[in-house]
Amino acid sequence: MEKMNQAYEKVKMLVGMEVDEEAATSADDPAGNSFMDEFNRQCTLTTTQRFYGFAICLAAGLTCTLLSMLVFFHPIKFGIMFTFGNLLALGSTAFLIGPKRQVNMMLDPIRIYATAIYLASMIVALFCALYVRNKLLTLLAIILEFGALIWYSLSYIPFARSMVSKVMLACFDTEF
Template sequence: MEKMSHAFEKMKMLVGMEGEDYHQQPAIEDGNSFSFMDDFNSHCTLTTKQRFYGFAICFVAGLTCTLLMLSWSVLYGSTAFLIGPKRQVSMMFDPVRIYATAIYLASMIIALFCAFYVHNKLLTLLAIILEFGALIWYTLSYIPFARSMVSKIMLSCFDTEF
């Protein structure tokens, strides 16, 4: 238990809290109290450089997970657990799923190309939207009648005839 409390105190120090005196109320001097932001800023002891590094690391990690690992794990990994990796690869290229698979893989490549080579945010965003649309369409192919149901719902939502 002592090791746990010591580790907790170290963690508090790493994130800028002072340990046990964190829960104390701010002192009132001459009738003036600290504002919320003054109290909050007194507990944030990271330098500007440390904040920038933290932001950059979290941003790059989140972007990597979103663009590469998360989308691929949803497409391939989740269903591979259910049916096995070999059968998953063969099912990806079934006639029912071939178009969704091709659009997904192509839009993933296009999104990376637009982001890292062309540097066009709008094209990158459009490719990512197309990528997730293909991913959803691919996933719906495993649920009986899901594609036809979604198609009917989308047609009724965007029907221009009254």
């Protein structure tokens, strides 16, 4: 019965519902109050508010991403809009699962490298678009960002990255 309660609490945490404080602290970090714990306690939202926040943030992110296609031939504007859309879409999931859970999932050993490459590619794209203002570098950074976004997204699907890796190796294998 204890395992059922723990599983139920984890499901509630995953969808962003309120969990019992003692269960949450015993399951997570017993070290005490960190900044993220305090931030999560101050940012309590109802389930309806979480869904609205998620929907609005995701819609804004997708809108920015789609609008970036209109300025595709202006790589600097495209890079800014595309990256801002990605940031909004990435932040939308924090409404559902909470910012602490979002950061913990992003720093999970399974996806730490995908997260690092994805965030670094966003920074490089914004740097090339805003500071360097080089169209070719911005376009290359956006291609890197798009690839990193796909790889990062695949990290949430079980066995997806290994399957894609095997397919790519089979497609580009030069031995007969």
